[in-house]
Amino acid sequence: MPSRASDADKNAAPPLPAPLRVPVADSHTHLDMQSGTVEEGLAKAASVGVTTVVQVGCDIDGSRWAAETAAAYDAVHATVALHPNEAPRIVHGDPDGWSRQGARRPGGDGALDEALAEIDRLAALPQVKGVGETGLDYFRTGPEGKAAQERSFRAHIEIAKRHGKALVIHDRDAHADVLRVLKEEGAPSGPSSTATPGTRRWPRSAPITATSCPSPAT
Template sequence: MSRSRAPRGWPDPPEPLPLAVVDNHTHLDSVLTWRADGWEQADDLGAQLDRAAAVGVERMVQVGCDLAAVDWTSSVVRAHPQLLGAVAIHPNEAVRHAGVREVAADGLDPEEPHETGLDDALAHVASVARANDRIRAIGETGLDHFRAGPAGRAVQREAFRAHIALAKELGLALQIHDRDAHDEVVEVLLADGAPDRTVFHCFSGDADLARLAVSQGWYLSFAGPISFGANETLRAALREVPPSRLLVETDAPYLTVHPFRGRPNAPYLLPGTVRTVAEVTGRALEDVCASVATTSAAVYGAW
């Protein structure tokens, strides 16, 4: 995403929502350390949580998907009742833990391997998830064909299967990362058996994939891209999702809702996505807020 080099600060807070909602996928560790092209650092965590609550985003699922973020997530969800946690090794991180070095599908040079092997990294995720009852999901995990070449994709698939097995063993939800890999993600889920509460984080498929996911009892989470002008295919998919299977997220600090695309994201900007959901589906804003809160509790339990 392009960003102006002139610091413009964080977007102004939106109008508060009429009822409280849940941001079911955010990376607050990255929000708090965001630096790019002149952007100033974000406030401390307490300030971000207060800013979100002021506009109706009272609860969040903090997602840690590298080893440092896994440990940070486990700590902050114990300290802040507004937060529950999800932990995993991100698909692209799995490739690095496996020591795979190849020219990636996106043409970028491969990143340096991690010192910790993949088996040990996965074992650490499992240990954290078992020890902390405020960790309610395994994720984000899945497949990223945008970034990985053939060897990396094979590693990602095995890591994905390991995360699926862990989520089922612990009775936790599963948050899926699916980038340019729709068919393969579905293939693994159907072959291995998806956990009872499986969420497509930042859903990016079409109406056919949305209908398939709903038929399997999976959940679809929509982020800022549903507000982007060119994404009519994504909006058509949204219309296929019943309220009982619909979640919303920021994926902060990424994927900021229009008209702030290209600026850093945070949970307090989620109301823009919620209002877009209401507009696209023709539902009352109050109804969308209420169903998002109810569905979030069905997936993650009580905060």
């Protein structure tokens, strides 16, 4: 019987694929969650034809890092936001670590307002091309956290529209409510542009990009 794979084996990156025939952009990356340096990650991506990446923020620290990294590297664009699961953590805290992001004390609505104000500030930066990933996630957040998630989602939509940025949506077990909020708030609308290798232009995309995460099979 083969031995069980170690944690190191499970977390190891897969082999690089064959290079693509034309350069492409990766619209959703988390370079800050990978091992190695930014330079190493970008070099690996470029070696297979991924010449532009969008670094997606999920909290204040990650959004600041995304903006700083995009300012430092021509191949990187940034989006900034509070992940749907981050909003209830800010408001209600996370004493038992349900979010798998570590324990946190409750900060109340005022703390969420402060965090959203920082996202608004970051969204105005020229290297920040989108607001996200925001949205709704009912897989980890219980009923007590839904109000904070929805308030945060609505605020992110307003920020994206005000700054003319794309909206990056995370949707997990919340399809109907995501569509309801978008209908009530009005989705961002604006011109898209085409990325040209070696330039700082935003990859061609709709004003909204979405990631839907199905629940694991049981």
